[in-house]
Amino acid sequence: xxxxxxxxxxxxxxxxxxxxxxxxxxxxxxxxxxxxxxxxxxxxxxxxxxxxxxxxxxxxxxxxxxxxxxxxxxxxxxxxxxxxxxxxxxxxxxxxxxxxxxxxxxxxxxxxxxxxxxxxxxxxxxxxxxxxxxxxxxxxxxxxxxxxxxxxxxxxxxxxxxxxxxxxxxxxxxxxxxxxxxxxxxxxxxxxxxxxxxxxxxxxxxxxxx
Amino acid sequence: xxxxxxxxxxxxxxxxxxxxxxxxxxxxxxxxxxxxxxxxxxxxxxxxxxxxxxxxxxxxxxxxxxxxxxxxxxxxxxxxxxxxxxxxxxxxxxxxxxxxxxx
Numbered sequence: 198x199x200x201x202x203x204x205x206x207x208x209x210x211x212x213x214x215x216x217x218x219x220x221x222x223x224x225x226x227x228x229x230x231x232x233x234x235x236x237x238x239x240x241x242x243x244x245x246x247x248x249x250x251x252x253x254x255x256x257x258x259x260x261x262x263x264x265x266x267x268x269x270x271x272x273x274x275x276x277x278x279x280x281x282x283x284x285x286x287x288x289x290x291x292x293x294x295x296x297x298x299x300x301x302x303x304x305x306x307x308x309x310x311x312x313x314x315x316x317x318x319x320x321x322x323x324x325x326x327x328x329x330x331x332x333x334x335x336x337x338x339x340x341x342x343x344x345x346x347x348x349x350x351x352x353x354x355x356x357x358x359x360x361x362x363x364x365x366x367x368x369x370x371x372x373x374x375x376x377x378x379x380x381x382x383x384x385x386x387x388x389x390x391x392x393x394x395x396x397x398x399x400x401x402x403x404x405x406x407x
Numbered sequence: 408x409x410x411x412x413x414x415x416x417x418x419x420x421x422x423x424x425x426x427x428x429x430x431x432x433x434x435x436x437x438x439x440x441x442x443x444x445x446x447x448x449x450x451x452x453x454x455x456x457x458x459x460x461x462x463x464x465x466x467x468x469x470x471x472x473x474x475x476x477x478x479x480x481x482x483x484x485x486x487x488x489x490x491x492x493x494x495x496x497x498x499x500x501x502x503x504x505x506x507x508x509x510x
Contacts, residue, residue, distance in 0.1 A: 203449075207449065219452070221477075222429060222477060223452070225429070225430070225474070225475075225476060226430050226433075226452075228474070229430035230448070233434075251433075251447070251448045252448050253446075253447020253448065253449045253450065254447065257447065257449070257450060258449035258450055258453070261450050261453035261454070262452075262453050264457075265453050265456040265460065266456060397460065
């Protein structure tokens with residue numbers, strides 16, 4: 198095995214930026230180890246072998262690196278979220294149209310309640326919660342880690358509440374439907390949690406707060 | 408010897424007196440343990456990144472012998488964590504030594 202092979206295995210599934218960081222620090226380490234071996238009288242070949250052996254198993258290193266550095270999948274979610282946020286913030290008309298949806302849903306819910314159509318009113322109220330979280334949240338002043346934690350707590354409680362509102366007494370019976378339709382959101386949320394652990398708060402984009 | 412859980416503490420100890428780079432941290436741990444703690448150096452950097460994420464060390468670039476290097480230094484939080492870890496380790500090792508000494 199050569200250093201290139203070692204680095205290839207150690208950087209598998211890491212984001213481009215993370216992989217570059219790993220290559221830089223391991224290369225630096227390898228050269229120091231090689232210099233020390235050469236200074237102790239080893240031949241060039243022996244020095245290469247010793248320096249590589251000291252690094253250990255690249256798969257173990259890769260496992261450890263993936264726990265602390267951004268993976269390619271996490272970087273993709275960050276990029277995707279940045280694109281959505283930019284599109285949302287850069288187009289005033291789009292922003293106004295999207296933020297009007299929860300307001301319209303609220304008006305509809307009030308109207309349905311007023312006319313006695315309770316089931317429709319519940320659905321409209323659930324739509325207020327869901328679209329409000331989706332479209333109005335980026336406008337909220339959630340830009341510190343403690344506020345973000347509170348917001349996320351409220352968000353999940355509101356999502357659960359919205360489903361309970363729609364399903365009523367059948368919520369438990371239909372839980373399989375809720376879980377299967379929510380799992381993509383849950384997966385993204387799980388990935389974001391992992392990203393939050395890895396990125397310093399100062400580098401969080403707005404979407405990580407939400 | 409398997410000492411995976413204690414690697415972060417050993418890194419903090421290696422950084423206690425002066426900032427240094429990864430290779431020197433690894434050599435310091437091996438030398439001070441007289442070769443007993445012979446760990447795989449590829450796992451040193453993930454541990455350093457974790458410590459950095461937790462705010463226990465910070466890093467900066469510097470040049471040594473014409474070579475660009477990443478240096479790590481312990482923070483005040485790192486010193487406090489090291490003091491706590493040292494106290495816990497002393498209590499634990501004393502307890503284990505007492506039990507094993509009874510056998």
